Amino acid sequence: MIKLYNRTLSFFNTIEGKIAFYPTLLALGGFILSFSMMLLEENGVSKMILETFPRLMLQDGDTALTVMSTCVGGIISMMVFSFSMVMLLLSQASSNFSPRLLPGLISDKIHQLILGTYLATIIYFIFTLFSIEPDDEKYTLPGMSILIGILLTIICLGAFIYFIHNISQRIQINNILDDIYSKSKKRLEEVICLEDESSDRLKSTFPDSKNWYSYSTRRSGYFQNISISNVISFCKDEDIQIYITIPKGFFVLSHVPFIYTSREISEEKLKRLLANFNFSRGELVEDNYILAFKQITEIAVKAMSPGINDPGTAINAIDYLTELFTIRMRKKDNGVIVKDEAVYAKIAVVSFEELLYYSMASLRTYTKHDPIIVQKLLWMLGYLLNQNAEQNEYIEIINEEIKALKEDAKHAFGNERDFKAIMNLPIQN
Structure with missing residues (x-):
């Protein structure tokens, strides 16, 4: 039931x-x-x-x-x-x-x-x-x-x-951004609350899935959601462990390995397992907080395009990204599913490094010509340096993005004054 x-x-x-x-x-x-x-x-x-x-x-x-x-x-x-x-x-x-x-x-x-x-x-x-x-x-x-x-x-x-x-x-774009932020914040905080305190300790106990049995889906679509409780029940009943190779929110191709299991399962059991995964042709922020980072980044990039040229909207979008990255720093880069001190499954996740790089790569490429936007991005990264990070690696990742942004600004700005203003920004390490 x-x-x-x-x-x-x-x-x-x-x-x-x-x-x-x-x-x-x-x-x-x-x-x-x-x-x-x-x-x-x-x-x-x-x-x-x-x-x-x-x-x-x-x-x-x-x-x-x-x-x-x-x-x-x-x-x-x-x-x-x-x-x-x-x-x-x-x-x-x-x-x-x-x-x-x-x-x-x-x-x-x-x-x-x-x-x-x-x-x-x-x-x-x-x-x-x-x-x-x-x-x-x-x-x-x-x-x-x-x-x-x-x-x-x-x-x-x-x-x-x-x-x-x-x-x-x-x-109005301010209301659109606020709606995206509110939904993604709620979803991200739910994910953080669901993380088991012992998952980080048990992370090393999850075995290597290299020689496991691989299975694919019968249809393609965005991996939108998963019933965690049903998957855990399945693993308990069959006494197996599974590894899901595609992070939530990514497009899953049919006949490409999607699930690895520690031992072979029948076609009927595979269908029962796949019934707990929800695929769709669209995405909603309520199901996948990663989509919020994509949407807000694309809004900022679109605002800085020559046809629109709206730096104010880009600045507002960066403010919301700052808040979301602050919350994301409280989450572990860990997709292990733990229940009752036992590891049952692992889901591939979008790490903090990948998430920050995907956002900053687009913003650096399309906004590096505007010194005000570059200063705003540096302010965002400097702010993140002073936040509590769940993993120490997050601080190193942010410092790498600061170096990359300053390097792009060095080649993009033709005015020495603009470049000096960027380099002299007070960013605490």
């Missing part, structure tokens, strides 16, 4: 990021509501309300049809406009910032819920219209259903106003 629950939860987390998930659920809710109201109308609920609050009921079928038809047409127009605004947001974010931002923007629950509210109301009106005839009198009209439809229309109007406000906020 626990394994089934974990797999169901993983599946739900995957489909929840699809733009059609919540609209589909709400549309189904509108369909169910319309038929529920038909059953209540057959039991005379409108007649009882008419006798108690007659002013809430419409008087004839023509008026009811006119009101409901007008509401449907207006909501369809709002839905089309809202959908157009979402597409505009995605297009602008892709062209001005980074295409990697699209999965996170598409999975915004606010946009999905608003579009779903429109769709649910339209479906409710359509099926309610089937029960109205032009010559119906007030005692035979589904007055309660019409009243609920009018209330849903008012809710849609409020949702439309909130949508305009939300879309105007979401399109």
Whole structure:
């Protein structure tokens, strides 16, 4: 039951990021509501309300049809406009910032819920219209259903106003950066908390997997997530150890070794093991904090391109990178999975050195011509030198990046004054 629950939860987390998930659920809710109201109308609920609050009921079928038809047409127009605004947001974010931002923007629950509210109301009106005839009198009209439809229309109007406000906020780069940072910080802190205190001591006990049995996946895609508890249970049941060769967030090719096991397993057991891995064609920061470093780095690089030329955005992006690297320095470069003082598996991880190099290599290449940005990068690296590091090697890695950045600046700057300003920055070692 626990394994089934974990797999169901993983599946739900995957489909929840699809733009059609919540609209589909709400549309189904509108369909169910319309038929529920038909059953209540057959039991005379409108007649009882008419006798108690007659002013809430419409008087004839023509008026009811006119009101409901007008509401449907207006909501369809709002839905089309809202959908157009979402597409505009995605297009602008892709062209001005980074295409990697699209999965996170598409999975915004606010946009999905608003579009779903429109769709649910339209479906409710359509099926309610089937029960109205032009010559119906007030005692035979589904007055309660019409009243609920009018209330849903008012809710849609409020949702439309909130949508305009939300879309105007979401399109601002400061809010985009803050959203990426918040999600990645939460995920990174979760990973740090899950690290077992004894994992570093047991790291040396994990055997060499060179002569182990290798297995590949049957499909390609980004290695998005893994059910740790299910993998540990599998290792316990089969009395084996496994090594996962691809870090989370990387693209896994089919028929390329993905898993090494300490002893041979059958095809059926391999399928059961691979069922605990989630692959996708997209990536979300909530599942992989590495993506946040990629996205923020690409935003900074794109901001410094000649077509955009926005140093302010690049500086803001570097500030957020500084905070994320500070948190990352509290994490070990260790992918060993430990449970009850026993080592069951190991996952290849993106080390701090690789993560810092990938970010700094792009930033050095595309921003080294701007002395202000170079000073900001040196300030970031100098700040990291003074932070608590989980491993002493992190400090040496940062010093190497400082040397590389100054070397690039030496060849990029044609002005001696700019170069002296860089070299004279107070960076404590």
